[in-house]
Amino acid sequence: MSQNAKRLIYFAAPNTQLFSELGQQLAMFGFDFQVFDRNSALLAALHSNQVEALIIDEAGLLDTKAEQCLPLLKLLFKGPIVLASMGIEMVKQLEFLRTGVTDFISHPINLLTLIDRLDHLEEFKHIQPYKVLLLDDSDLAAKWASTALSGAGMKVKHLSDPLKIFDALDQFHPDLLLLDVYMPQCQGDEIAKLIRQRPQFDSIPIVFLSTETQRGRQLMARSMGGDDFLVKNMETEELIAAVTITAERYRTLRRxxxxxxxxGLLNHSHIIESLNREVARAHKELRPLSFAMVDIDHFKRINDLFGHSAGDRVIKSLSRLLKQSIPNPDAVGRYGGEEFALIWSDQPQLRAAQRTDELRSRFNELSHANNDGHFVATFSAGVAQLEAGMSAQDLIDAADQALYQAKAAGRNEVGLASRRKA
Structure with missing residues (x-):
């Protein structure tokens, strides 16, 4: 899917008005939608369009009950089919599962809950291959492991020199390190101990791969920083399974x-870490880089008037908008409270400010529900551009000062940091 392509959702229900209103809100988050109340029209549309998900009312459509149309829908559509229901018993849920439903959502549908579910389904479809860094001085053993893991869809990088391990970790960013125990220059457990002393690599799982069969020696190696110990003459299926389980757990914990x-955005420390990387790259490659600080206007008043749960929904709404509009997940984060940070790589200040202002305008159009009806929220932002000699903290301070100016000027606008004089 291209960056600007909208994710198409189909709704099927006897009453189209409710889902049409929901779809219009979804459109603000990068989705497109169509609503169908007749089975024949739905089936014809499934033949001609690429659809991300189908959401069907438990009542079915005007001309067909849900239980009757689901088997054929399942044959035509291989994507997720979500049933919106008022609450059904487990026995009935099992029946729907057997006829094609893949997920359930409560009716009336909460917009942010639905987007959470759709995002999860989208992420599941696009899981990136696991990246394995293999450190082994034996070309024969490395070829065996690389062939097995590559055949299972993983990306494998072989390194024979243990003294180059930190450069490889920096450049390859593996999900798992597969490490030989016995090498000419040093022992694998020594390498593991050195890796564990560097905070940026401390959480990477280390799995020892060796001919060593003595249990005491295996446990001693693991005590130096390893997560598992595998023997080189094992079955390839066992190697693949062990690496997959450990890498998957690491990705989940890392997230x-x-x-x-x-x-679901980067937290404070990791958005700063991401900015530090981009600042270093911009200085090295002489590329433009801008940074924006975003702050929801009168957020305390929102909490006081509508409650903290409403405030949380506003924060989630803005985060969804940012996530859908900025395809790089490492370029947007929650800086703290109601503040967000945007990294505009390869963008000069004016272009970054324009894109930030487009987000501000779109956020203004969102409607937020509360017990008394609906309300709107706005945000202010400050944008600064990286200049020669500036650090990441300098850039943050400049954007923060521009944000302060936007707030002082009346809020709901984007401020520009002053450029340094040459």
Whole structure:
């Protein structure tokens, strides 16, 4: 899917008005939608369009009950089919599962819950191959492991010189390090101990791969920083399974460590880490780089008037908008509270400000629900451009000052940091 392509969702229900209103809100988050109330029209559309998900009301359509149309829908459509229901018993849920439903969502549908579900389904479809760094001085053993893991769809990089391990970790960013124990220059457990002393690599799983069969020696190696110990003459299926399980657990834990729990965006420390990398790259390659600080206007008033749950929904709405509009997940983060940070790589200040202002305008159009109806929220932003000699903290300070100016000027606007005089 291209960066600007909208994700198409089909709704099927006897009453189209409710889903049409929901679809219009979804459109603000990068989705397109169509609503069908007749089975024949839905089936014809599935033949001609690429659809991300189908959401069907438990009542079915005007001319067909859900239980009757689901088997044929499942044959035509291989994507997720989500049933929107008021709450059905487990026995009925099992029946729907057997006729083609892949997921359930409560009716009336909460917009952000639906987007969460759709994002999860999208991420599941586009899981990147696991990256394995293999450190082994034996070409024969390395070829055996590389062939097995590559055949299972993983990306494998072989390194024979243990003294180059840190350069390889920096450049390859592996999900797992497969490490020989016995090498001419040093022992694998020594390498593991050195790796564990560097915070940026401390969480990477290390799996020893060796001919060593003595259990005591294996446990001693693991005590130096290893997560598992595999023997080289094992079955290839066992090697693939062990590496997959460990790499998958690492990715899950890493996501929870790096992401803000409410929004799913990079948390404070990791958005700064990402900015530091981009600043170093921009200085080295002489590329433009801009940075924006975004702050929701009158957020305390929103919490006071509508409650903290409404405030959380506003934060999630903005985070979804940012996530859908900025394809690089390492370029947007929750800086803290109601503040967000945007990294505009390869963008000069005016272009970054224009794109930030487009986001501001789109956020203004979102409607946020509360017990008394609906309300709108706005944000202010400050944008700064990296200049010669500036650090990441200098860039943050400049954007923060521009944000302060936008707030002082009346809010709901984008401020520009002053450029340094030559």
């Amino acid at each position: 929870w460590m790096m992401r803000d729990s409410l929004t």
